[in-house]
Amino acid sequence: MPEKQNSSFKKPWLVLFGLLVVVAVVATSYRTNTDYKQVVLNFIQKELKIPTAPTIINQKQVVVEEESAVISAVAKVSPAVVSVVTDQTSFNPFTGESDTATQGIGTGFIVESNGVILTNKHVVSDVNINYTVVLKDKTSYPVKKVYLDPSNDLAIVTIEAKDLPAVELGESNQLKVGQTVIAIGNALGRFDNTVTKGVVSALGRGITASSGSPFDPSTETLEDVIQTDASLNPGNSGGPLINLSGQVIGINSAVSGGAQGIGFAIPINTAKPVLTSFEKTGKIVRPYLGISYQLVTADLATFSRLPAGALIRQVIAKSPAEEAGLKKGDVILSFGGEKITETVTLSQLVLKHQVEESVQIVIDRSGSQQTITATLKETP
Numbered sequence: 001m002p003e004k005q006n007s008s009f010k011k012p013w014l015v016l017f018g019l020l021v022v023v024a025v026v027a028t029s030y031r032t033n034t035d036y037k038q039v040v041l042n043f044i045q046k047e048l049k050i051p052t053a054p055t056i057i058n059q060k061q062v063v064v065e066e067e068s069a070v071i072s073a074v075a076k077v078s079p080a081v082v083s084v085v086t087d088q089t090s091f092n093p094f095t096g097e098s099d100t101a102t103q104g105i106g107t108g109f110i111v112e113s114n115g116v117i118l119t120n121k122h123v124v125s126d127v128n129i130n131y132t133v134v135l136k137d138k139t140s141y142p143v144k145k146v147y148l149d150p151s152n153d154l155a156i157v158t159i160e161a162k163d164l165p166a167v168e169l170g171e172s173n174q175l176k177v178g179q180t181v182i183a184i185g186n187a188l189g190r191f192d193n194t195v196t197k198g199v200v201s202a203l204g205r206g207i208t209a210s211s212g213s214p215f216d217p218s219t220e221t222l223e224d225v226i227q228t229d230a231s232l233n234p235g236n237s238g239g240p241l242i243n244l245s246g247q248v249i250g251i252n253s254a255v256s257g258g259a260q261g262i263g264f265a266i267p268i269n270t271a272k273p274v275l276t277s278f279e280k281t282g283k284i285v286r287p288y289l290g291i292s293y294q295l296v297t298a299d300l301a302t303f304s305r306l307p308a309g310a311l312i313r314q315v316i317a318k319s320p321a322e323e324a325g326l327k328k329g330d331v332i333l334s335f336g337g338e339k340i341t342e343t344v345t346l347s348q349l350v351l352k353h354q355v356e357e358s359v360q361i362v363i364d365r366s367g368s369q370q371t372i373t374a375t376l377k378e379t380p
Contacts, residue, residue: 066180069244070197073182076246078193079165080110081239082133083186084123084157085140104189107239108133108157109248110166111275115141115159118271119238120253121148124155133159136193149274150379151286151351152266153222153253155238156278167240170247172267175200175226183230183252183263185239198230198261204343206295207254207264223345225264226250232263241265273351287355288379289346290319296331297342307364309333310346324361324374331364350376 084106106123110116117133124131124146131143141159148155179200187194206223228241232255241250250265277285293310301308310332315321326332332340335349336359353359355378362371 066244070180070182073242073244073246074184074195077109077167077240077242077248078184078195079136080167081184081193082108082110082117082135083192084108084119084143084238085132085134085189086129087132104186104192104235106189106235106237107185107252109238109240110164111169113162113164113166115161115164116275116278117157117159118251118275119155119157120251121153121155123238124148124157131157133157134192135164147278147284149284149286150288151347152270152274154251154266154271154274156274156284167242167248168246169268169272170243170245170249172226172249172269175203175249175267177202180244181228181230181249182242182244183228183232183236183239183265184242185232185236185252187233187235189235191235194233194236196231198228200226201229201262202227205264206342206345222253222264222266223347224270224343225253225266228263228265229261230263231261236263270351285355286379287350287353287357287376288320289350289374289376290316290321291326292316293332293346295340295342295345307331307333309340309364320374320377324372326361326363326372326374327365329365332361333364333369334362335359336361 083104085104087103106119108117108119108123111118124143125148127146131146132140133143134140141161143157144160145158146155147157177200181198181200183196183198185194186192203224203226205225205227206221207225208221226241226249228250230241232252234255236252237254239252240248241252243249249268251268251271252263252265254264256262256264274284274286277283291312292314293312296304296306296308296311298308300306312321312326312328312330312332315326315328332346334340335346336353338344338349340346340349353376355376358373358375360371360373362369
């Protein structure tokens with residue numbers, strides 16, 4: 001008991017002594033031109049055990065650091081982002097003359113300094129249009145050639161140029177849900193180099209996308225895409241989705257028409273084989289099996305008599321699939337020794353192999369398993 005009384009009795013004297021020390025430190029700091037504020041804060045927090053507000057300071061510091069990272073990433077990538085435009089001709093009924101105006105239709109980004117540009121297939125799929133790309137500094141170049149990827153919504157366009165700014169490609173297979181991402185693009189075909197920020201909302205999504213044009217009613221199924229809430233608009237298609245390091249980790253491709261804050265991007269790792277084949281052969285070379293299929297998920301399999309896998313809906317004539325003996329109604333269980341799941345799809349597995357490579361395919365046909373060998377060909 002006496003010890004406790006003595007301990008409590010000493011506390012006011014300790015505080016008074018501490019205050020005297022603070023006064024002395026401040027006076028000394030003024031003479032020596034040191035940071036007296038930091039000295040005082042350290043003494044109050046460590047010696048007197050009086051809490052300060054470091055949490056607020058740290059929060060402000062984190063916000064400033066993230067803003068700085070976003071600004072640096074945009075500054076690094078935006079010079080390599082291009083607008084894809086075309087000349088649109090319209091008839092003026094009042095003058096009887098035809099008017100020609102430039103209309104933005106999409107976005108792309110430079111992957112090689114000699115004028116190799118990556119974009120979406122649906123941006124440059126019309127063979128009857130002459131395309132032009134416009135850099136951030138408003139320099140324009142006519143597109144010399146367009147190469148379409150038959151397997152994904154990807155395309156490569158080339159221009160005659162050199163020493164152009166090019167992007168750095170990241171690793172989309174290292175993305176995490178909640179990670180900050182930035183989209184850059186020609187929003188609505190009018191607002192070039194528009195920057196929006198969001199997060200990775202989900203990974204491994206599968207969607208059915210359309211061009212949105214009444215003249216092109218076709219649809220395309222995209223697998224393993226990145227979902228983001230970074231604002232995307234028509235015209236953003238083909239633009240880069242980047243991380244805070246200024247690396248491209250996706251190609252913005254689609255938006256959900258019935259929702260807000262839901263956009264989709266093709267992972268950059270899906271595009272890397274396209275770029276590799278183009279560098280080696282001067283064209284996009286893809287292995288080809290020759291079927292259309294529907295994914296039977298594990299959940300769907302529990303409510304049907306089908307096993308989980310890829311249900312063949314159509315076998316294309318004279319394709320490797322037909323030559324191997326695959327039939328409509330077969331369920332492909334594994335391809336090349338890898339099991340087909342919701343995240344490891346048949347399309348992904350086919351693209352892992354080379355043209356003229358023979359691959360073993362395990363199928364379920366009417367309840368019995370069989371192993372078939374197919375030799376892949378180049379996509380026609």
